[in-house]
Amino acid sequence: xxxxxxxxxxxxxHGIHLRLGARMVPFAGWEMPVxxxxxxxxxxxxxxxxxxxxxxxxxxxxxxxxxxxxxxxGAAFERLMPVDVLGxxxxxxxxxxxxxxxxxxxxxxxxxxxxxxxxxxVNAACASQDTAHLRAHLADVAEVVAVEDRGLLALQGPAxxxxxSRLIPAAAAMRFMDLISADWRGHDLWISRSGYTGEDGxxxxxxxxxxxxxxxSLLAMPDVAPIGLGARDSLRLEAGLCLYxxxxxxxxxxxxxxxxxAIQKARRPGGARAGGFAGAERxxxxxxxxxxxxxxxxxxxxxxxxxxxxDLFTPDGTPVGRVTSGGFGPxxxxxxxxxxxxxxxxAPGTQLLGEVRGKRLxxxxxxxxxxxxTYKR
Amino acid sequence: xKYTKExxxxxxxxxxxxxxxxxxxxxxxxxxxxxxxxxxxxxxAEGDEVAVIESVKAASDIAAPMDGEIVAVNDKLVEKPxxxxxxxxxxxxxxxxxxxxxxxxDFMDEDEYQDMIG
Numbered sequence: 001x002x003x004x005x006x007x008x009x010x011x012x013x014h015g016i017h018l019r020l021g022a023r024m025v026p027f028a029g030w031e032m033p034v035x036x037x038x039x040x041x042x043x044x045x046x047x048x049x050x051x052x053x054x055x056x057x058x059x060x061x062x063x064x065x066x067x068x069x070x071x072x073x074g075a076a077f078e079r080l081m082p083v084d085v086l087g088x089x090x091x092x093x094x095x096x097x098x099x100x101x102x103x104x105x106x107x108x109x110x111x112x113x114x115x116x117x118x119x120x121x122v123n124a125a126c127a128s129q130d131t132a133h134l135r136a137h138l139a140d141v142a143e144v145v146a147v148e149d150r151g152l153l154a155l156q157g158p159a160x161x162x163x164x165s166r167l168i169p170a171a172a173a174m175r176f177m178d179l180i181s182a183d184w185r186g187h188d189l190w191i192s193r194s195g196y197t198g199e200d201g202x203x204x205x206x207x208x209x210x211x212x213x214x215x216x217s218l219l220a221m222p223d224v225a226p227i228g229l230g231a232r233d234s235l236r237l238e239a240g241l242c243l244y245x246x247x248x249x250x251x252x253x254x255x256x257x258x259x260x261x262a263i264q265k266a267r268r269p270g271g272a273r274a275g276g277f278a279g280a281e282r283x284x285x286x287x288x289x290x291x292x293x294x295x296x297x298x299x300x301x302x303x304x305x306x307x308x309x310x311d312l313f314t315p316d317g318t319p320v321g322r323v324t325s326g327g328f329g330p331x332x333x334x335x336x337x338x339x340x341x342x343x344x345x346x347a348p349g350t351q352l353l354g355e356v357r358g359k360r361l362x363x364x365x366x367x368x369x370x371x372x373x374t375y376k377r
Numbered sequence: 378x379k380y381t382k383e384x385x386x387x388x389x390x391x392x393x394x395x396x397x398x399x400x401x402x403x404x405x406x407x408x409x410x411x412x413x414x415x416x417x418x419x420x421x422a423e424g425d426e427v428a429v430i431e432s433v434k435a436a437s438d439i440a441a442p443m444d445g446e447i448v449a450v451n452d453k454l455v456e457k458p459x460x461x462x463x464x465x466x467x468x469x470x471x472x473x474x475x476x477x478x479x480x481x482x483d484f485m486d487e488d489e490y491q492d493m494i495g
Contacts, residue, residue, distance in 0.1 A: 041408035
């Protein structure tokens, strides 16, 4: 199946993926495992029932090292995101998004305070653009270092804590969005209690030198199975999480995307450091008055999945929006989708029609997520 | 048993042609979650998109392999799309009546199909 694609980058675990029988596909410039022989459905359900191991080494890992002090770095970073950076305690991680001057989203990311620097994880497809953006805007306050000697693993699901604790005992006591450094066989792992499946779990930044051995140690546990990009997509969709380039992009604002929860009090009107971020005019106006359109969950009534690009209409035929992510939810056991619809039609319970292969099929607006998260707060 | 380039299998049953998808196709598609079948008593032309099969990954069409009339569809697949993955060679989609069964001579036999999928 795998075609020769000399321009694609290979993961440090490429050999393990091939040995496990993965089907490899091009994704964001990388050769990635989309599924293993178990298949998307079983991989998805295994993650919800036990523990799934994802190779997310394609994602960009960056260090922001302050030239003088963390406060100057935090203040400058806050000009690029509508997020409270200065208030993030050491050893804690937070979700954020780089915004454009017009209030769109350049990328969404996770950032962590590692005491004397920030650790940032960005989407693979945006990594080089993000690095340039950060270097351009943070040049005076920080050195922006692309981490090239580490891979990134995600271990997700109800058995993740027990599995990782066997190798790293300190993982058990972590809370959601904690980040620690831990020694494994003389190498420094950076472990956060987070992920992108809606399940409890961890993301683990592992030196390339030991990532194969560390992966084998996890895969040797009966509860841990390798999971491909296919199931990662259906898991995050059921969890109501945005996929950059699909559910969010430079045209969608954080408020339209329903990401207002990521804008802490300090950055809102009346807060200690209100506004002052790229796109504040639009974002704060939408926060006050409501956006024109909103990201919503959709449950098609029949069994036909409504995929990205499906046009949505009111029952009387007025166009009201479009699906940005959609498919079958293996845990929901039904099709699920996310879409942007005009604000007047975004209330849960609203009946709409989605056009699939020329037929307009009934669909209901529902609250997100489709499945409650199980984070260890 | 005959095979199309589009990874359908064709089996003759009396004067009818029974159509399904091959194990290779089912494996490539992954877990099938939705199937839409044609109306019975529909006249179709070769290449017409007559059925839809959606897996967790993507939607694809099943084209009529030849001109003819759809005379039966396998409603069980609509209820349990996973049957296609469980046993693709028995999970038939539809049966067609064709004017002349000799059109089947134009399709690949087992060996030729196996060569094609390599």
